[in-house]
Amino acid sequence: MEKTFWNSLDVPAGVRLNHLLSRVSEPDKDIIDFSLTEPLHKPPSFVVEEYKKYAPTIGKAINGAGGFGGLRELRGTIFSWAKARHAVKSKTFTENNVIATNGGSEAIFSAIQILAEGKREGYIVLPNPADPIYETAGRIAGLEPIYCSTMTSQQPTYRDLSEEQWAEVKVLVVNSPADPNGADLPVLTWEFLLKQSEEYGFYILSDERLNSIHRGKPPPGLLEMADSNDNPDMNRCVVVNDLTFRSNLAGMPSGFLAGDREFIKKANIYRAYHGLYIPVPNQKAAKLAWEDEDHVIENNKKYAGKFKDAPKRCNTSLPASDSLYGHYLWIRVPGDDIAFAVTAYGRTGVKVMPGQLLGKKTGNVNPAIGMVRIALIHNPGVCAAGLLELCKMVNPKHRSQTMGPS
Amino acid sequence: MEKTFWNSLDVPAGVRLNHLLSRVSEPDKDIIDFSLTEPLHKPPSFVVEEYKKYAPTIGKAINGAGGFGGLRELRGTIFSWAKARHAVKSKTFTENNVIATNGGSEAIFSAIQILAEGKREGYIVLPNPADPIYETAGRIAGLEPIYCSTMTSQQPTYRDLSEEQWAEVKVLVVNSPADPNGADLPVLTWEFLLKQSEEYGFYILSDERLNSIHRGKPPPGLLEMADSNDNPDMNRCVVVNDLTFRSNLAGMPSGFLAGDREFIKKANIYRAYHGLYIPVPNQKAAKLAWEDEDHVIENNKKYAGKFKDAPKRCNTSLPASDSLYGHYLWIRVPGDDIAFAVTAYGRTGVKVMPGQLLGKKTGNVNPAIGMVRIALIHNPGVCAAGLLELCKMVNPKHRSQTMGPS
Structure with missing residues (x-):
């Protein structure tokens, strides 16, 4: 493509992530995609x-x-x-x-x-x-x-x-x-x-x-x-x-x-x-x-369950502390976030959004390095399974503090 | 409103027309609106x-x-x-x-x-x-x-x-x-x-x-x-x-x-x-x-009937010659197009788009002066009735060359 104003703009983070992940071979597991922004709960x-x-x-x-x-x-x-x-x-x-x-x-x-x-x-x-x-x-x-x-x-x-x-x-x-x-x-x-x-x-x-x-x-x-x-x-x-x-x-x-x-x-x-x-x-x-506010209350109940489960599910392996707002976990991972995302995808089929793709370098530093964003948009069982895969990758001896499916 | 870049832009023609027409008292007849751009035929x-x-x-x-x-x-x-x-x-x-x-x-x-x-x-x-x-x-x-x-x-x-x-x-x-x-x-x-x-x-x-x-x-x-x-x-x-x-x-x-x-x-x-x-x-x-092209053929048949009728309906009172394309008549009216539109609306309830609102002045001349745009978007009877009103306004002795409702 010729160099123009339009292609000098940043490529969307999701597109850049897919490009990075295309370098590793497709995992032979079901994909759990935590890298998205949009909810997957049902509309009213x-x-x-x-x-x-x-x-x-x-x-x-x-x-x-x-x-x-x-x-x-x-x-x-x-x-x-x-x-x-x-x-x-x-x-x-x-x-x-x-x-x-x-x-x-x-x-x-x-x-x-x-x-x-x-x-x-x-x-x-x-x-x-x-x-x-x-x-x-x-x-x-x-x-x-x-x-x-x-x-x-x-x-x-x-x-x-x-x-x-x-x-x-x-x-x-x-x-x-x-x-x-x-x-x-x-x-x-x-x-x-x-x-x-x-x-x-x-x-x-x-x-x-x-x-x-x-x-x-x-x-x-x-x-x-x-x-x-x-x-x-x-x-x-x-x-x-x-x-x-x-x-x-x-x-x-x-x-x-x-x-x-x-x-x-x-x-x-x-x-x-x-x-x-x-x-x-x-x-x-x-x-x-x-x-209507009823459907919003219902929606929040669904997220609340997943956000309550996440810290117990991750225990000390990943610092998935609860947050008060939104549908994302924003957590520090061991080492580089892009390396983490690529390895996680290749080994476990779990897609996360590396912080660096959301942050801009200033003074040669990307402030979001070492962080990943995880959207808890799937049903509780899938969210729990995805988090568990990530924890086991980080810590082979990982044990959750909860046994339920969430 | 403060003077800004945004309100230095032209106001849409339809808004300007309504502003002009708001100066005359509401006609006591049914409004026939030929000033629109969008079709009123039914979608498939x-x-x-x-x-x-x-x-x-x-x-x-x-x-x-x-x-x-x-x-x-x-x-x-x-x-x-x-x-x-x-x-x-x-x-x-x-x-x-x-x-x-x-x-x-x-x-x-x-x-x-x-x-x-x-x-x-x-x-x-x-x-x-x-x-x-x-x-x-x-x-x-x-x-x-x-x-x-x-x-x-x-x-x-x-x-x-x-x-x-x-x-x-x-x-x-x-x-x-x-x-x-x-x-x-x-x-x-x-x-x-x-x-x-x-x-x-x-x-x-x-x-x-x-x-x-x-x-x-x-x-x-x-x-x-x-x-x-x-x-x-x-x-x-x-x-x-x-x-x-x-x-x-x-x-x-x-x-x-x-x-x-x-x-x-x-x-x-x-x-x-x-x-x-x-x-x-x-x-x-x-x-x-x-x-699907069938619905396009049907649609064109509807317009063709109205465009065939218009010149006969208007006879020599208004030069509503047929055109090969589109859904507009673009015709010269006696005198100023804005005056024509305002008078037509006040006396007959028929709205037409004055050419000047579509044209831009260059060298102090608006090239579309004296023209009006008429969208033949209504059903044939309404189109015929609207044209007839305009012709009778221009020429009190007007007679159509056709008697049918179109």
Whole structure:
């Protein structure tokens, strides 16, 4: 392929992993794939039924904001969900601060293009390691990334930015709870970022896609932090969420952008011109998924069982400590993470995501070296079996603290 | 709203029209809306059934090109359709020269972003008047538009470009058959453009979305023109098509990009990072729609009846001559087109699209002044009634040459 802007961008982590694994011979065991990001739990059947019910509408476009930013009824439902979930008291925060999107990734990419304002200058501040979409969307929008490692304290090292750098920031991306480490941003850090945003005028883009998966309570998000810090209009604040993780709807990407009203207006223009239409069956199904919390509780019970089992299953062989949020284990492995992933795949058929493929080198160091990400997306028996294989590889004398199938 | 890059872009023509019409009092007649672009004929029921059948797949994402550029089976079907439709003989043109998209607009916008290569310099050459998406996508990509009026000869005035301008062209957009005038590009013009593209290195983006609506045969397109002009690899050639017009599926935008293989690879990267996932029900339904020509023949019969009726219905009051392609009448009206549209709406309840809202002023002249676009998308009786109202407004003594309901 000729050298171009487009192929100078990072190849997605999953593609790079498959390339690495293609060098070892195919294991003669069943593959257990922990390297994925998307859940494998089933979507709620009432959501699927609603989608089916509206199939006959596909002949006719719903014009304007109904097609591109969501029907008023869907925006209303998302607004109510966001307001209730985040206990927003602001009276100026309404359904006009919300638009629907075709999933969280589309929303993040769109938001970054919009916030760059076509100027192709300034910084995008990113957690490191993180979902590579932030960096790639930033580069396509002409923004230069500043990486804040999360490996020292689980939290991005925002304090390292100089005043000169802060002055040139266009977008700062928060991911709470974070992929891969599951950590939520502390309230003091939220407050620091809101203060910086007010002082320097940059936007905070908060990716909260994992906040419906929790062992306990959902973590705070940007909307409530802005609301409780004298910013009821959500100025310079943009939140992304979706149904992929909340409702196991990875095959029907559906999400939203919420926050700053001027931003939402621009997002409407961008999405309409990009032809990012949302089919009616998708909108109707999404509405039901945001309205119902029972399926989210059920979903969390399934994850909770697996996260409770993992530390006992792994015992001292791998440090699979429980985390409060998300569906990933983020654990340190002996030696190099890529070597670990390749060996694990070849010997046991278990696929894990090496940290280095999620982290970016800065100063010649990849902060995520030695870590692997394990998505507990399979049923409990398969998750337990996969973890056991990894533990036995690390420690031939491994014994679990639990005997059950989970 | 604060002044920004995003709201400096043109507001969509339909929104501007509604704004103009909001100044007159609501007519006390039934509204007949000829100002739309999207068909109102019904989609094939077997396509809707297929969509419904695959509703249960929405829980699971199909990763990689299957989700973002189309399942291999869909790309194969589109490839076969394009090859057969355009009698492509090239042996290097394969299903790898094709990706599926979420509709034609998404494809056009994506293609222009990709072809601009993030450099934000150079020209995009556009027909004038035309679908405003070309210009807006070009501006968002940082390209400067050069408008080629189609009002002198029905064809864009490419010969007016200077050599200096040709040297800086990044993308030239062809729309054949054209919105609004229904004209197809002559073979000699195709050959001229292919020669220019080879000499100056720019890409031709050919929007062929209207080529499944015809009274007679489909017109030639870029793939066969490249193939028969010593460019079997389709270098620098990109074709867009979709099912909105072919199969009346405006509510499930589904289309494709085909041509230059290096471009297709870049489009795969762009679309994956933008999260432009194509749900499986959409892909399965689209596959059936590309495989079947019977519904296209039926659809064309419906349009043919309306296009045959229109000139007789309008007689000498309005010059509604038949056109070979597309679903629009593009006719000259007495006086100013905006005044005509506003008066027609207020007096008769008939909405038409004023040409000026589709044309761009160059040298202080809007080439589409005095023209209106009428989409014959309603059933024959409604189309006839709407045309009759317009004729009677123009000429109180109007008589149709036909008495039937059409």
